[in-house]
Each structure stands twice: as C-alpha cells, then as structure tokens.
Amino acid sequence: MNGLDLPRLLALDGFMANDITNMSCPIPLSDYPAVLMAHGAGGRLMNQLIGRMFLAAFGDVQPNDAAVLDVSVSRIAMTTDSFVVRPLFFPGGDIGSLAVHGTVNDLAMAGARPAYLSVSFILEEGLPMEALWRIVRSMRSAADKAGVRIVTGDTKVVERGHGDGLYINTTGVGLFRDGDARRIGPEAVRPGDAVILSGDIGRHGMAVMAAREGLSFEADIESDSADLSGAVLEMLDSGLDVRCLRDATRGGVAAVLNEIATASNLSIEADESKIAVDDGVRGACEILGFDPLHVANEGRFVAFVAPGDADAAVEVIARHFPGVAPAVIGAVCAGRPGLVTMRTPIGATRILDMPSGELLPRIC
Template identity: 45%
Template sequence: MKNQFDTILLGHGSGGKLSHDLISELFAKHFDNDILRQQSDSAIIENPGNQLAFTTDSFVVDPIFFPGGDIGKLAIAGTVNDLAVSGAIPEYLSVGFIIEEGFGFKDLERIVITMADEAKKAGVKIVTGDTKVVDRGKCDKVFINSSGIGILDKKDTHIISGSRIKVGDQIIINGSIGDHGMAVMAARNELNITADISSDCACLHKMIGSAMEASSQIKFMRDATRGGLGTVIAELAKGKDFGIHIHEDQLIVNDGVRGICELLGFDPIYVANEGKVVMVVAAEDAQHVMKALKKHETGKNAAIIGEITGDHKGKAWLETQVGGKRIIEMLSGQQLPRIC
C-alpha cells in the first residue's frame, strides 16, 4: 500500500482518519469480499438453517515470523481448524489486531497479505475486524484474535463429544508431530541453533472434508495444538468408559524436531502442532479414511497410531518404542512459552 508511515502510530488506533486509512488501504483491500465491503459494525450473514459452530482464539506467538508461517497464517489456520475438527464447514472469520506503537508497516502488511491468501485458499471470508494500537511496550509487536463461524450438519454433531466411540476404534493422525513447537523454538535466537524445521501450520478443513466424505464413521476429531498429541489423547481418555493404547513406534517425528527435543529434554508427544488432527475412526473404515487423508499434502504421512481398548479405562497408555509401557498424562505447566 501507499503509506506515509513506516511504523504504526498510536493514531492508527484512534478511530480517526489514520484508522480509516489503515482499514481501507490495508485490511479491506486485502481481505475484500461482499460482506466486508458493507463496512458496517456487524457482518450480516445468511442463516443457512443448520447448526452453527462458533469458535474464537487469540494469537501471541513470538517470534511473529517463523519457518513455515507467521502469526497471520496461524490465526487463519488455527480458527479454521477449530471449526473443521468440530465437523463444521468453516465459512466466516473475524480478525482483531492489537498492534504495538512503532510496529513496522511492512511487517503488518506482510501478515495481512498472508492472512488474505490463506483465507482465499481456504475458501473462508473475513467478514469483520477491529484494530487497536497500544503504547510501545504494552504488547509485543502484534497480537491477533480471530473468531470463526462454520456450518455443522446435524448428523455430525456427535463428533465434538466423541459420544459414539467404541472399543476397537482406530486412532489416526495426519502426519509427523512436534514440528510447529520446535520450529518456533528454533526461530528464537536464544539457542543459537540452526535447524531444518518448518512449522506444520496449515488449514486442514479440505482434508477433513475428504475424510468425512469417505466415511460416516469418524467419531471424534481434535487438533493437537498446545500440549501436543499427548494432551489430546489424555483428555480424550479421562473419565471415559474406555482406555486408549498408542504405539510409539507408529509416531513420526522428523529428525530436526527429534534433535532439538533430545537437546532440551522435551517429549515430542507434548510439543505443539498447528496442522495435525487426531481422529477416532471405526476399525472397518480406518483404511478408507487413511486413503482420503493421503490424497492431500497435509495428510500424505497419515498413520494409524493406536486404538480404543476395553482395559485401562479412563487412561491412555503408550507402548514405548522399546516395548515398555507408560501412562500418557496431560501436560501441566508449559514446555514452551508463546508458541501460538
């Protein structure tokens, strides 16, 4: 955009001329669509007469640019995925920016363009938004909040609760674990590590859509973000009338991720992902779902990693790569600060 400023000023959040220019020349320009174009206080959207899924998420990752993505891509993918794993088709997003005074215009523009591209590729519309600028030091560069609405078919409302899970169901994940968390960790210069790791940050709804077309027996989905695969599995088992058995030798951990995990003492099953979904699928449909996932770039390394069992009720067990066994607990505390 043509702008007279290299950096964001407090005035860009004042609601006056500068705000107006920022919105029309940056946000509205890149996010453009029929609903946003109305520039009203609320976006008015058609009610399709189905159930709606509604989600919100805030993004404060540090650093804001990292191999494989940036805070903007994360915001779009994170919100889209939260809808998709609920079984919904993502349709509309809101984006709210909190920007630190003095933040570079070029960086903001770069983030906005990524978001616009990602939304376009995903086929979702950014229909409303907001910008605030805060004093230097009151936030770290830029924080983004994003909410999303998706349309949920009544036959899929059970997915979110996992109420139809049965003993014998298979557990599938669409690829390697730990990439996002370690990519962000390596991108911070604190460690002086150069590692060939890229975040897996990606919208998964198209891949999930294919899987749902291939099988009506997908009984549960959850994106394995903060807390990693381990936390999703532990949460799923907790208080339930079934147990979960995971095979460590079926998990894919890329070499760079493994290297940093070894170095820092992290367990990859607790490291964050931003493009991984854990699915519980009826055994007879597992191969259909695998086939559907593998057709997509985001699912080409999909693997069956475990199953629902009748023993160890309420608990998740990991058969370790050396044949030992241990419990998978939820991650408590943090392995890493501000990864999303």
Template identity: 45%
Template sequence: MNDLISLNHGSGGKQTHELIKKVFVKKFGMTEPLTDSAILKEMGKTLVFTTDSYVIDPLFFPGGNIGKLAICGTVNDLAVSGAEPKYIAASFIIEEGFPVNDLVTIAESMADEATNAGVKIVTGDTKVVEKGKCDRLFITTSGTGILDYSQEHISTGKRIKPGDKLIINGPLGNHSIAVAGARNKLSFTTPVTSDCASLNHLIEGVLKSCKEIHFMRDLTRGGLAGVMNELAGMINSGIIADEASIPVDDPVRGVCEILGFDPLYLANEGKLLIVTSAEEAEKVLEILRSDALGAFSSIFGEIVPDKRNLVVLNTSVGGKRILDMPSGAQLPRIC
C-alpha cells in the same frame, strides 16, 4: 489455584484446564464437555462458532507468520468439529511503533490463507496501544461454519467405542521446534519448518467418503499426549498408543533428544487426531495419504475399556509407560 497468572496457565496442560473450568466455565455458565467450537442451532441450521487469540513470538517463523496462523488455527477449530468453515472476524491489537510493512505482509498472508481455505474475512477491529502495552501485535480471530446434522457427534466423541482406531495425519512437533529455532532459543540452527496449515479440505475429503468418523481434534497446545488424555477422560475409556507408529521427523527428534523434550507433548498447527471405527480405519488412512497434508498419516492407537482413563504408550523398544496430561511448560533439562 495460585493468585497470579503464570505462563503455566497458558501451556495447554492441567493448569490451563483448571483455569478455564474455575473461572470461565463457572462464571459464564457454560456446559461441558468443552469442545473446540460451540454448536448453535438457530433458524433450522446448525452453526459452529469459535474464537482464538494469537500472541506468538516471533511474529515470523519458518513456515508461516502470526497472520497465517490466525486463519489456520480458527479454520481448524471449526473443521475438526465436522463443520464447513465459512466466515472469519479478525481483531488486531497493535503496539505503537509497529512497522506498517510488517502489518501488510501479515494481512497478505491472512488473505492468501483465507483464499486457500475457502473462507471469507468479513469483519474486524483494530486497536493501537502505547508502546510496552502489548508485544508488537496480537490477533484474535473468530469464525463460523455450518455443521451438517450427520456430523454433530464428532466434537464430543459420544459415538466412540472400544476397538476404535486413532489416526494422525503426519509427524509431530515441527511447529514448536520451528518457533523455538526462530526465537534464537537454540544454540544451533534446524531445518525444521512449522506445519501450520488449514486442514478443512483434508477433513472434507475424509468426511465425504467415511461415515464412521467418531472424533477429531487438532493437536495444538499440549500436543497429542494432551489431547489423548482429554479424550480418555471425556469418553471414560483408556487409550493404547504405539510409539513406533507415531511419526516424528528426524530433525525434530534430534532437537528433542538434545533438550529433553517429548515430541508427543509439543504443539502442532497442522495436525489432527481422528478416531474412527476399526472397519473404516484403512479407508480413512488411504484418503488422508492421498492429500499432501496427510501424506505421512498413520494408525497408531486404539480405544480400550478402562475406567481409570489411562493413556498407555507401548514404547518403541517394547516397554510400556503411562502418558500423563502435560503439566506446565516443557523445560530444557540440564544434563
């Protein structure tokens, strides 16, 4: 491992996992598999507990802002564990000189999103640091939720078996491209808005009617390709995915074509992967599609026996290629 932290350590790929394993898992004595939320059994109930920090630039982007993101992200981490999100704690690190009006707007978004998701923001902390000591505003949210014992298997995927189907709830990459656009990093404008959304109600609807949900994970850093690789390793199997069945909106495809990005590796903030039994896949799809947040859901892949844990993509033109774990940040190509 390099001596200094680089941006690659935060990109959600190999280096991120290596850092977490070599520093935190080891020092804190945590046990693997690492899931989105910790599952805690206390006083006859099973609680889930998670935390996440938000350092997005810019703070406001089409489709949301750092506040909305801080609620959605933590709600989603709890919800994909199969839990009902309940309470949120929010900590703010604010740079001296930050406009109070902006803070008010951000807090309002957080309140709105919390109401929308049905969670309560119950505690928090505020620190102000000297100018230059942070980039305007960083938010950390932690959340707890209650997990029914019947869903405890979801975050580790231990019930997954060959033949299980992979489903996503809509087109990929919108968040990454919306944020890149808002950073003025593109020399053109795009109509893309972030998919930032709380998915707990969507997930609740699925879990209520379907008994064979074997795994869920939100598709943030590292994108779908990152999550599929992690999953394949976790369950010691392979995955076959069908590129033509993975929805990507045209404006996102267009930007990716120009810059040489791969939408399968881009971050999302309102998308999840569901693994379910083949028998129940159509039913899950139907429920997802009945919700606005899942209107473009698609069954796109299958778990297969493979000790090499490869994720193979059947390309839309009929070829095959291996989708590897992302490594470093995606960089624009020169030509």
C-alpha cells in the same frame, strides 16, 4: 468494522485487487513507517489503515459495525481463538496464517465447513507497517486457500511495550450440511475405535522455539501450520464413520489423547513406534530434553474412527498431505477411564501423561 468509513469514501475503487500477494504496502512507508497510537484512535489515520490495508486485503469485509450473513443451514459451529506467538514470523508461517489456520481447524474438528472469520487486531505502537502488511497478506492468502471469508474485524493500538508487536483474535463460523445431524466429539468414541494421527509431530513448537531463542540446528525446522479442513471434510463427505477429531496444538498429541480418554471415560493404547517424528525435530527435542509428544503442532490432528474405516481415513489424509505419514497409532479400549498407555520402542509399556505446563529445557 467499528468506526469505519465506507470504502468508496476512501477512493478504493480499483484497489480491491483479488490477488494481493504481490501488492506492496498500501500505506506509504514515507508517511507512516510504523503503527502510531492514532491508528487506533478512530480518526483519519485509523480509517486509512482499515480502508487501505484491511479492506483492501480482505475484500469481503462489510463496511458496517457488524457483518450480516445469509445462511441457509440449520446448524452452525462457532469458535474463537487468540494468537500471541512470538516471533511474528517463523519458518513455515507467521502469526497471520496461524490465526486463520487455528480457527479454521477448530471449526473443522467439529465437522463443520469453515465459512466466515472475524479478525481482531491489537497492534503495538511502533510495529513496522511493512510487517503488518505482510501479516495481513498472509491471512488473506491462508483464508483463500481454506475457502473462508474474512467479513468483520476490529483494530486497537496499545502503547509501545504493552504487546509483542501484535496480537490477533479470530472468531470463526462453520456450516454443517443440511441433514447432517451427527455429533463429532469424545462422547461418540467407542471401544475398538482406531486412533489415527495425521502426520509427523512437533514441527510447529520446535520451529517457533528455534526462531524465538535463536537456536540453530543442522536442519531447518519448519512449522506444520496448515488448513486441515479439506482432509476432514473429505473424510466426512465420503461417509467414513468419524467419531471424534482434535487438532494437536498446545500440549501436543499427549494432551489430546489424555483429554479424549478422560472425556470419553475410556482408555487409549498407543504405540510410540507408529508415531512419526522428523529427524530434525527429534534431534532438537533430544538436545533440549523435550518429549515430541508434548510439543505443539498447528497442522496435525488426531481422528478417532470406526475400526473398519481406519485405512480409508488414512488414505484420505495421505492424499491431502503427501509426505507427512498419517498412521493408525493405537486403539480405544474399554475400562481404566482416562488412562493413556504407550508401548515404548523397546517393547515395554508406559503411561503417557498430560504435559504439566510450559516446556522448560533440561539442564543436561
């Protein structure tokens, strides 16, 4: 971490607990109940924040300006993502777990095993220290579950009114197994490939929107935010012929299918009745005039798999995510490059287009 004293200088021995889930905030509330500009100013307060909170929570952070990693593989994957979700806490997750899952999943979608993360915080002056601690704990817990280590990071503080509490950037490094030379991506997609959707859609977008706008629906909607690497790596390790993977985040499944159809110069035919949508999500979408296919997910992906391996792939996903209904939703076809068509519930066909921008609720 930049501008950081060694943890031992901060008397952190015995503080680096492996299980931090029950630990209380290490920055005494009575001292600093909220983040101050000084927490980013490079002095004693910043060192205390980094040392007592971040080093303690993340455990694997190297006390240098850069983390040095010994890797013995010849191919790595690298990705970066920034997280600005509002509110910071929402049913089913928070900005911290999301920041880990998002980057871990992007690595997994390349077929790599997520190994290391960097974490960069932009904190807003006045952010309650307790909230930051909850987020940090949540990151560690998500990282542990996904098997990645948080090895380096940075902290900046911006003036009150210049950020929504905090923003997080995570950068991730994933490793490929030696000898694994396969390229997973749109260029590998072939006509006839099965299109598999890993579960029901729309939960994250609607959970966040409901929490942000104070909308209450009959059933609480929880975000699907989850680490997808376990399922993906098992599919790859068991030798299934996986051609392309994409997590269905912003723009939803509609965006993924359109992106892959365009990038592969092929078309996709999907069947809307095969796409699972939870009743609560569907109800909320109906009320607001959204198409669930356009709504963001944070724990669902689309896999393009050789037709013979489709059933096995669905089985692997179902084992990792019980109850979320993975299914083959369509197939890749030759011709009409970039076109995605959808069989509608009444048996007609329509074009599934890219969502055109921010989802805006309809009047009536």
